[in-house]
Amino acid sequence: MNKALSIKEPYPPGDFAIWIVIYIELVTFGLMFIGYAFSRRADVALFNNSQLQLNQTAGFIDTLILITSSYFIVKAVNSVKNARGAKIQSANNLASKWLLAAILLGLMFLVNKLLEFSAIFSQGISLSTNTFFMFYLLLTMFHFMHVALGTVILFNIYQRTRTSGYSADDSRGIETGGVYWHLVDLLWIILFPLVYIIR
Amino acid sequence: MKRSVEGVWAVLIILTIFAYLLGELKLVNTLLVGILLITTFIKGHLVIDYFMGLKNVQLRYSIIPTLWLSIVIFSISLAYYLPITIK
Numbered sequence: 001m002n003k004a005l006s007i008k009e010p011y012p013p014g015d016f017a018i019w020i021v022i023y024i025e026l027v028t029f030g031l032m033f034i035g036y037a038f039s040r041r042a043d044v045a046l047f048n049n050s051q052l053q054l055n056q057t058a059g060f061i062d063t064l065i066l067i068t069s070s071y072f073i074v075k076a077v078n079s080v081k082n083a084r085g086a087k088i089q090s091a092n093n094l095a096s097k098w099l100l101a102a103i104l105l106g107l108m109f110l111v112n113k114l115l116e117f118s119a120i121f122s123q124g125i126s127l128s129t130n131t132f133f134m135f136y137l138l139l140t141m142f143h144f145m146h147v148a149l150g151t152v153i154l155f156n157i158y159q160r161t162r163t164s165g166y167s168a169d170d171s172r173g174i175e176t177g178g179v180y181w182h183l184v185d186l187l188w189i190i191l192f193p194l195v196y197i198i199r
Numbered sequence: 200m201k202r203s204v205e206g207v208w209a210v211l212i213i214l215t216i217f218a219y220l221l222g223e224l225k226l227v228n229t230l231l232v233g234i235l236l237i238t239t240f241i242k243g244h245l246v247i248d249y250f251m252g253l254k255n256v257q258l259r260y261s262i263i264p265t266l267w268l269s270i271v272i273f274s275i276s277l278a279y280y281l282p283i284t285i286k
Contacts, residue, residue: 012260013252019260026267033271037278044283060219067215070250071208078204175252182250186264189242192215193235194275197222 013077014176022183025146029187032142033194036135043131048199050132053123058116059196062109063188066147069105070185072098073154073178080166080174088167095174096161099154102181106151113144136195143187150184153177207249214238232279236272243268 012019040047076098083091120137127134157177160166166174218235221227227235244265248254253261 008257009255010257012256023263026264030267030271034274034278037275041278041281041283056219056222060215060223063215063219064212067208067211070246071204074204074250179251182246185250186243186246186268189211189246190239190268190271193218193239197218197227197235198232198275198279199227 012179014179015172018176018179022179025183025187029139029142029190032135032139033190036139036194039131039135046130047132050130050136051196051199053120053125054136054196055116055119056196058112059192062112063192065105065109065112066185066188069102069109070182072102072105073181076102076157076161077171077174077178080161080168081171082168083166084168089164092161092164092166095166096158099158099161103151103154103158106147106154106181109147110144110151113140113147117141117144139191139195143184143191146184146187150177150181153180202249204249207245211242211245214242229280233276236276236279240268240272243272 076095079095079098080088080091117140120133125133125137127137154177157174160173217238221231221235247261247264247268251264253264
């Protein structure tokens with residue numbers, strides 16, 4: 001095997017501080033996921049019956065949206081992280097298009113989720129309805145806030161690409177925003193089957 | 200093996216459609232929940248490796264999200280499969 005191919009990068013992409021945030025978020029959501037799974041054991045029938053009131057198709061669309069937006073972010077980051085000299089402007093232009101597409105998907109997720117919350121609340125359901133809905137609302141609303149923050153971060157990165165702000169020598173910012181967005185995607189990838197599908 | 204980002208995206212979409220169909224067609228049973236959890240682990244691992252870019256990063260950094268994913272999926276499996284004792 002070519003030894004050069006097996007050399008690993010010394011640090012993960014993006015600012016080191018974002019990885020501290022990511023590890024904290026992983027632990028927080030991880031505890032809530034495990035808390036949900038073990039609380040379900042106390043009243044499986046209640047969890048299964050309550051789950052029937054959720055819109056699985058909306059959850060499915062949310063998953064497709066986040067996975068695809070994550071893919072767009074990878075394309076945006078790849079566009080600029082090797083851009084040097086005369087290629088910087090065209091690379092940033094391309095990245096801005098990928099980012100704009102990802103932002104639009106982020107907004108679609110938020111609208112879709114608001115419609116879902118509206119349908120749930122119109123049935124008179126709240127945090128105190130039962131344990132299932134307490135977890136459902138806590139997990140999905142907390143995640144919703146992360147998507148909203150992620151969309152704002154992506155918009156800031158998008159604005160910087162409009163002024164050709166990223167290049168091979170300065171791609172830390174776009175990588176940092178990117179890994180945060182992938183975290184949001186990773187969390188939803190577990191949340192969707194756990195809360196919407198498994199019964 | 201080198202995977203393209205497009206290939207990773209396609210696998211993620213296919214596994215998501217699989218999960219959705221299980222739920223929508225009311226096919227969720229004890230065996231399929233196990234398969235669903237395995238596919239969820241695969242999806243999470245693909246995001247960590249190829250989207251977050253930890254595939255080519257030193258193990259001390261890449262291992263943390265992978266360990267987290269393993270612990271969460273294993274705990275969910277335990278909660279689902281451990282027998283429930285009724286008092």
